[in-house]
Amino acid sequence: MGSILNTDNLVKRFGGLTAVDKVTLNVEEESIVGLIGPNGSGKTTLFNVLTGVYRPDAGKIFFRRERIDGLQPHQVYIKGLVRTFQTPKIIQKMTVLDNVMLAVRNPGESLLAALFRRRRWMGFENRLRERALEILRFLGLDKHAYTPASELSGGQMKLLEIARALISEPKMMLLDEPTAGVNPVLAYTIFDRVEELRKRFGITFFIIEHRIELLMKYVDKVYVMHQGKLIAEGGPNDVMNNPDVVKVYLGSV
Amino acid sequence: MPDPLMYALDAVAYAGIFGMLSLSLNLEYGYTNLANFGKVAFFMVGAYVAAVMARMKYPFAVYALVASLVAGFIGLLTSLPALRLREDFLAITMIALGEVMKLIVKNEEWLAGGVWGLSGIPPAVVVQGLSFRERLLVQIALIYGCLVACYVVCELIAKSPYGRVLKTIREDELLAAAYGKNVFRYKACTFALGSAVSGLAGALFAQYIGTVSPYMFEPTVTFSVWMMVILGGPANNTGAVLGAFLVEGFHRSSRLLKDYIGLPLDPINLQVMLTALLVITVVFYRPQGMLKERITPLDRGLLKKLKPMYRRVKTWVRS
Ligand SMILES: Nc1ncnc2c1ncn2[C@@H]1O[C@H](COP(=O)(O)OP(=O)(O)OP(=O)(O)O)[C@@H](O)[C@H]1O
Ligand SMILES: [Mg+2]
Numbered sequence: 352m353g354s355i356l357n358t359d360n361l362v363k364r365f366g367g368l369t370a371v372d373k374v375t376l377n378v379e380e381e382s383i384v385g386l387i388g389p390n391g392s393g394k395t396t397l398f399n400v401l402t403g404v405y406r407p408d409a410g411k412i413f414f415r416r417e418r419i420d421g422l423q424p425h426q427v428y429i430k431g432l433v434r435t436f437q438t439p440k441i442i443q444k445m446t447v448l449d450n451v452m453l454a455v456r457n458p459g460e461s462l463l464a465a466l467f468r469r470r471r472w473m474g475f476e477n478r479l480r481e482r483a484l485e486i487l488r489f490l491g492l493d494k495h496a497y498t499p500a501s502e503l504s505g506g507q508m509k510l511l512e513i514a515r516a517l518i519s520e521p522k523m524m525l526l527d528e529p530t531a532g533v534n535p536v537l538a539y540t541i542f543d544r545v546e547e548l549r550k551r552f553g554i555t556f557f558i559i560e561h562r563i564e565l566l567m568k569y570v571d572k573v574y575v576m577h578q579g580k581l582i583a584e585g586g587p588n589d590v591m592n593n594p595d596v597v598k599v600y601l602g603s604v
Numbered sequence: 605m606p607d608p609l610m611y612a613l614d615a616v617a618y619a620g621i622f623g624m625l626s627l628s629l630n631l632e633y634g635y636t637n638l639a640n641f642g643k644v645a646f647f648m649v650g651a652y653v654a655a656v657m658a659r660m661k662y663p664f665a666v667y668a669l670v671a672s673l674v675a676g677f678i679g680l681l682t683s684l685p686a687l688r689l690r691e692d693f694l695a696i697t698m699i700a701l702g703e704v705m706k707l708i709v710k711n712e713e714w715l716a717g718g719v720w721g722l723s724g725i726p727p728a729v730v731v732q733g734l735s736f737r738e739r740l741l742v743q744i745a746l747i748y749g750c751l752v753a754c755y756v757v758c759e760l761i762a763k764s765p766y767g768r769v770l771k772t773i774r775e776d777e778l779l780a781a782a783y784g785k786n787v788f789r790y791k792a793c794t795f796a797l798g799s800a801v802s803g804l805a806g807a808l809f810a811q812y813i814g815t816v817s818p819y820m821f822e823p824t825v826t827f828s829v830w831m832m833v834i835l836g837g838p839a840n841n842t843g844a845v846l847g848a849f850l851v852e853g854f855h856r857s858s859r860l861l862k863d864y865i866g867l868p869l870d871p872i873n874l875q876v877m878l879t880a881l882l883v884i885t886v887v888f889y890r891p892q893g894m895l896k897e898r899i900t901p902l903d904r905g906l907l908k909k910l911k912p913m914y915r916r917v918k919t920w921v922r923s
Binding site: 402404423424425428429433434436440442443444445446449452453454456457458459460461462464465466469472476499515519 | 766772785
């Protein structure tokens with residue numbers, strides 16, 4: 352199996368701060384890869400660069416062998432690379448269901464269709480709703496489908512983020528701390544779901560996570576980031592025994 | 605003191621025209637969070653285009669269409685650079701734009717009569733032998749026909765996936781972009797549509813008043829429309845229209861006060877103060893406006909309500 356996402360000496364600076372420093376990484380298709388590192392080490396910034404939120408100052412990004420650096424976020428999304436956010440971006444003034452459905456490109460999203468060809472997209476919309484309900488059921492949110500999203504708990508909002516990322520049938524998902532603020536039982540459920548999705552649909556995952564023991568049970572490979580640089584990579588055991596990693600983590604405690 | 609019924613009918617006609625402006629701003633601000641503080645500019649463009657064409661004896665349908673297209677096009681042109689600005693800068697830029705366009709019209713006499721404006725604009729519908737009051741009723745019918753059309757368009761948008769994208773952009777642009785929406789295109793499109801609706805309102809206004817001059821298009825027009833949307837309830841089309849009635853009714857009744865109460869103070873100043881008081885009261889006690897934004901899924905919209913009713917009527921007719 353080939354690589355699905357790789358970068359070549361990716362750099363992103365904020366003024367004098369180099370938040371992402373010559374990052375070269377490689378994610379294999381249908382794998383689950385972790386990204387760990389202390390607070391402020393540049394993990395979220397790396398995701399932002401990968402998804403086109405920030406343009407890299409140097410370096411290249413390839414997704415399925417295609418250059419994607421320099422693309423706008425919506426163009427990256429259309430390629431099948433989808434991300435979630437560290438602080439859930441939930442639209443409070445919409446139902447949970449609409450929060451999920453908004454992620455899919457829909458023929459009713461053109462002005463003319465909205466006004467004149469309602470029949471055309473209503474069929475699509477109905478099928479989409481069924482699919483959204485199915486995904487919500489998979490993540491245990493179906494009871495809340497028709498409630499305003501503002502009524503969800505923090506953990507449920509994290510699940511909603513995942514549901515939204517799933518519905519467009521992405522090739523690869525970047526999850527930014529999917530279990531932050533989630534109770535331990537639900538955290539395991541989330542990772543079980545991730546594994547199931549990888550098996551059933553062949554989705555590749557790249558996951559930022561602070562719960563290292565939990566992450567290590569599921570990943571094929573881990574990258575460790577520190578001050579913008581990747582300081583280690585490898586299988587869970589290799590990384591945890593790597594003296595550099597131990598030093599970074601002990602140093603930051 | 606004028607005939608009170610005429611005064612009321614005139615207020616109704618005004619409320620209808622402003623209702624369209626309010627709907628258009630609601631589309632821009634209420635649904636998409638575009639702080640268009642240059643509303644009056646597009647209203648003016650529509651009014652002037654209509655004035656020129658109506659005096660050349662074009663029929664209403666033609667000049668109303670051209671007025672909306674021109675206003676919409678200018679809206680699109682200005683949005684292209686303006687939408688790259690941050691929200692607050694967009695607001696300031698749009699205020700300036702409104703003033704600049706007014707000054708151009710005012711100072712370029714060859715264009716549209718300069719400070720004198722254009723007068724002698726014939727009304728859209730001319731029926732021989734009608735009394736003044738009847739003609740006013742015809743005007744109201746025309747204006748409210750257009751208002752209903754705009755309302756339906758705005759409701760269709762609000763209850764479509766397109767409207768869902770606008771709301772997503774309003775709440776979080778980054779989210780919208782990260783989930784495949786071309787934010788800039790949606791904003792530009794909304795701006796153009798809102799401007800086109802304002803242009804149509806301008807056309808109605810020109811043929812209703814019969815004359816246009818730069819003094820009719822001061823920034824206060826924009827602020828009135830903002831008040832309508834804020835009071836009525838952003839992201840609620842019914843609220844936007846209700847807000848237009850409220851503000852217009854309030855303006856009119858506070859103007860009437862001076863005829864009934866001897867006041868030691870200029871009624872115009874009083875009106876301004878009362879208006880400020882009204883806005884502060886509503887924003888304080890009901891920050892979401894008179895009518896709240898509804899959180900309903902698309903499939904629970906208008907159609908779902910109408911369908912069972914239609915079925916009931918059908919079975920009733922059959923039996
Ligand atoms: N938009 C920005 N402008 C300036 N500096 C930024 C910006 N975004 C992030 N940074 C800085 O870049 C560095 C990396 O931040 P980032 O959010 O990527 O860290 P992180 O690894 O995700 O941390 P955490 O685990 O706390 O989420 C930090 O020092 C942060 O202050
Ligand atoms: Mg982070």
